[in-house]
Amino acid sequence: MNPYLQPLIQLQTLDLRIMEIKEQQRKAPALIEAAEAPLRDAVRLLTELTSAVEAQTKERRDRERDLEIHESQTEKLRARLSELKTNKEYQAHLFEIEMANKRKGEIEEQILLLMERVEKGQQELRQAQARKTEAEQRSTKEKARLEAVSAGLVSELAELEQKRKASVALLDSKLLERYKKLKAARKDLAVAPLRGGICFGCRLQLPPQLVAEVKRSDELQSCTYCQRILYWDGEPLPVPAATTEPVESPDDLKETV
Ligand SMILES: [Zn+2]
Structure with missing residues (x-):
């Protein structure tokens, strides 16, 4: 057998594997990116839900403050009732109090609705938190796997380069x-x-x-x-x-x- 043939075949086998490894290494960042994608989505959802719940909580507090102000105003209206002289004035004032009570009912209804929303939001938030934790674990595991594969490729490549040098040395x-x-x-x-x-x-x-x-x-x-x-x-x-x-x-x- 021609003495060059075997080293030549060996060199090609090595080169093909080296090429394969380099191609895998080229694709590695995309794979890591893909492994992180579900976690990124989960974090984004969690952030969105957190700010939604915060906004609703703030709105509820605002409405509660509105209610307090409204009640103190209504209280003043009631206190003035005894000071009124004519029946006409009295009737007009009663009407004003009635309107104020109606408004109070509206604010209370808004508060109730907001409390329900906050509660629902918090429930969604807990679910999103659980999903994020799960995504985090999966992503960590997958990235560790990819890193192990990548480390394996690096050492295989170093070994192949050594063998390649040896094959090249046998050729003219x-x-x-x-x-x-x-x-x-x-x-x-x-x-x-x-x-x-x-x-x-x-x-x-x-x-x-x-x-x-x-x-x-x-x-x-x-x-x-x-x-x-x-x-x-x-x-x-x-x-x-x-x-x-x-x-x-x-x-x-x-x-x-
Ligand atoms: Zn041919």
């Missing part, structure tokens, strides 16, 4: 350059297995002569179509007919237009 610089170019041009797959006469990089059938050379593996061989470096990967496997047909390239398509 020209071959490494070729690998890099192919990797960039061929969607990160520079080395492809050959199975059943088919290059698994481009899925095209290769000439039997090339297949035989790849199987012998004395020299590094490239795919006729995609130029990927080929390695023998076991005995032929049944392959669906469709994948053995050459795919039309964009240039072929242009010619038919």
